[in-house]
Amino acid sequence: MLAAGALAGCERGSSAGGGDSTAGPRGCPAVLARAKAAVERAERNDAPWNGPTHGPRAVPGKTIVYVAQTMTNPGVAGAAQGVREAAKAIGWRVRVIDGGGTPAGIQAALSEAVTLKPSGIVIGGFDPKSTARQVAQANAAGIPLIGWHAVASPGPSARPRLFTNVTTRVEDTARISADWVIARSNGRAGAVIFTDASIPFARHKSELIRKGLARCRDVRLLAYENIPIPDAGSRTPQEVSSLLSRFRDEWTYSVAINDLYFADAAPALRAGGRRGSGPPFNIGAGDGDPSAFQRINHRQYQAATVPEPLSQQGWQMIDEFNRAFSGRAPSGYTAPVHVSTAANSAGATSWNPPGYRAAYRKIWGS
Known part of the structure; x- marks a missing residue:
């Protein structure tokens, strides 16, 4: 099992036979129950506007x-x-x-x-x-x-x-992404994280995701892939092909700090014989751009996103x-924080309060 500190410093995917885990009996019943409740709340679409309703009138000419x-x-x-x-x-x-x-x-x-x-x-x-x-x-x-x-x-x-x-609060986004993996898998998953460690915000988010997944003993972190966003188009397909070769059916879930990784992963997953509806079941921990919603709505290599409004x-x-x-x-x-899936997006290509x-x-x- 790869130590957490070593994993945080990886420059590309690294496998860990047992993955990150917490001590205790198999499974994570208490964590699983909390994760399912949190995801259910985050998938609601009917929350009223809770932002500002008062402020200064428009200053002209800016x-x-x-x-x-x-x-x-x-x-x-x-x-x-x-x-x-x-x-x-x-x-x-x-x-x-x-x-x-x-x-x-x-x-x-x-x-x-x-x-x-x-x-x-x-x-x-x-x-x-x-x-x-x-x-x-x-x-x-x-x-x-x-x-x-x-x-x-x-x-x-x-x-x-x-x-x-x-x-949005990065802690909330990272936590609900990890919760979604735990809840959807019933606490049994082989996960991969995609990040861009050159961006401090993104690296921090992916470390929080890793910690969130580690709350459940049987959610194993297979690899931590550091792919700079500007290089995602060229590097992601290669890395995904390598992951498929290394982990095969062990790889059941993915979390990425940005949805675009799954656009670039799709051709390699398709070439590897994986169905668009998964596994691996993929969630983007941030952004929620129209192309991500299209993949989700058509069940093409992305199952969910935590969209920025x-x-x-x-x-x-x-x-x-x-x-x-x-x-x-x-x-x-x-x-x-919100989670969008094919079940609650109603064909939309964005989410905003x-x-x-x-x-x-x-x-x-x-």
């Missing part, structure tokens, strides 16, 4: 620059689209600059954004510490920065200085900027 880690990341792109839509509703202008997924490209994109002297800048899906010089320049110029998945926790950040960071988060970022421009504090809102557009429009007076 310009926002959204700096994207890479627009090939569906989550980053989906949040950007939400920002565009909300900016139109409030009467602002938006420009998107794509960092291309490389450190140099992201630094250049943020440098360009600062040079444009916009009203505000979105840090879209990358670690602000990797652009410390540009962040310092924006801070010195008095340009508010709002992160999307930029740091580990939602809310304001002092170092780096962000007015707020918009994301990408459109709502785009609207929230515009609302948070409006609060910053008005001298108000951040809203403090964090969207609830109901009522958010009307709530924000009412706040802004638009």
Whole structure:
């Protein structure tokens, strides 16, 4: 059995004969019961809007620059689209600059954004510490920065200085992903985790998933695959083919920090003779872009996702900027965790809390 510390440092998949486990009798009846209850709550679609209903009226004439880690990341792109839509509703202008997924490209994109002297800048899906010089320049110029998945926790950040960071709670997303595997497998699974260890947020999430799975003795972690998101298209099929060869029918579940891994895994799973409806049964611990919903709804190599409410988060970022421009504090809102499957998505290609557009429009007076 591979020690947890060694596993955390793996640079690609590593097998562990017994997998991570906890002490005690076989199975995990108490953990299983809690997991099933949590998943049942998270799969509900009828929760009312619990976000902000009061705030400042729209400040006119603002310009926002959204700096994207890479627009090939569906989550980053989906949040950007939400920002565009909300900016139109409030009467602002938006420009998107794509960092291309490389450190140099992201630094250049943020440098360009600062040079444009916009009203505000979105840090879209990358670690602000990797652009410390540009962040310092924006801070010195008095340009508010709002992160999307930029740091580990939602809310304001002092170092780096962000007015707020918009994301679901990574602890909730990781926990419900692990709960889904435990609940669906009745506590008996051979699991693989896909992550991008170059992104601190993603690495933290995958470590939390690993710990969540380890709560159940008979959920064995077969491999921990570190595949950078920009390389997912080329590397994931190769790694999946290798996993199929190594583990065969032992591999029954997968959790990925981003749904896009399963788009890239599908051809290799198909070539390996696996059915689209599984196993392995795959859940994406984040994003929930339209292509993920299509795979889920058509039962093609993805069974579930824990979707970020990408459109709502785009609207929230515009609302948070409006609060910053008005001298108000951040809203403090964090969207609830949700699990989407073919059974509860009703053919939809996204998930967002109901009522958010009307709530924000009412706040802004638009």
